[in-house]
Amino acid sequence: MLNSLNELASRLRAAHAVTVLTGAGVSAASGIPTFRGAGGLWKHFSATDLATAEAFTRDPLTVWEWYAWRREQVAACSPNPAHDVLARWTRTHDRWRVVTQNVDDLHLRAGTLNLVRLHGSLFDLRCWNGCETPSRAWRDERVPFPDMPPRCPRCGGLARPGVVWFGEALDPADVASAEALTACDVFIAAGTSAMVYPAAGFLHQARAHGAFTAELNTESTQATRLVDVAVRGPIEQTLLELDTLL
Ligand code: APR
Helix, strand or coil: CCHHHHHHHHHHHHCEEEEEEEEEHHHHHHHCCCCCCCCCCHHHCCCHHCCCCCHHHHHHHHHHHHHHHHHHHHHCCCCCCHHHHHHHHHHHCCCCCEECCCCCHHHCCCCCCCEEEECCEEEEEECCCCCCCCEEEEECCCCCCCCCCCCEEEEEEEEEEECCCCCCCHHHHHHHHHHHCCCCCEEEEEECCCCCCHHHHHHHHHHHHCCCCEEEEEECCCCCCCCCCEEECCCHHHHHHHCCCC
């Protein structure tokens, strides 16, 4: 592992533009379960019963109870060293950027600049009726909600979680921002199983741009055979080690 860590560190020292794609593994050390790992959310809950527009149409209260539970869980957690290192990188290197699949906003709480959030946020809400409140989504960090299910402040109709559900398109502006960031010197897939698209496709685009690619994960994934180096270990430790080598 040390060789691949040293190799990655030397590439980072020479890099102008660095893009880190993060997944649930980055928040694991903060106490937030991943989706597919041991004890992962999809092991205990059915994605089709909770994270689709169809599920919300069928039973909005049950869906909201699940998202309210996740909001409370995240609100009780704090960013971990992995979030802190990445946040500092974005503050000290103009073209070092983070693209996240996570909806927990722990990158934001750690002070990450120019964060691209592909799948939205647990703390953003949108109008289920689609009435255009001033902006597409509004912020609501109240935990717990005073009333369930929460309502749209404009039309009084149902509000929905401001996350991207299975079967839904991502915001084209976020996809375009992430795609532009695949033109980089170093691309790191961090704490993601690399199974969900379009996020999992950015590694391929970065390779096509000639970027040096790396994976930081506790185990091998769909991306392992594609990257130049794979660093095994808990990311809250490997990022700290990597940072000391820069
Ligand atoms: N350090 C490094 N990697 C870790 C750690 C850790 N401490 N803990 C877990 N991992 C790795 C796991 O080995 C796994 O490869 O993190 C990955 C988490 O994978 P998933 O649970 O599939 O999460 P993610 O890749 O973010 O899922 C993508 O799928 O469910 C949807 O929209 C949801 O954004 C999510 C998307």
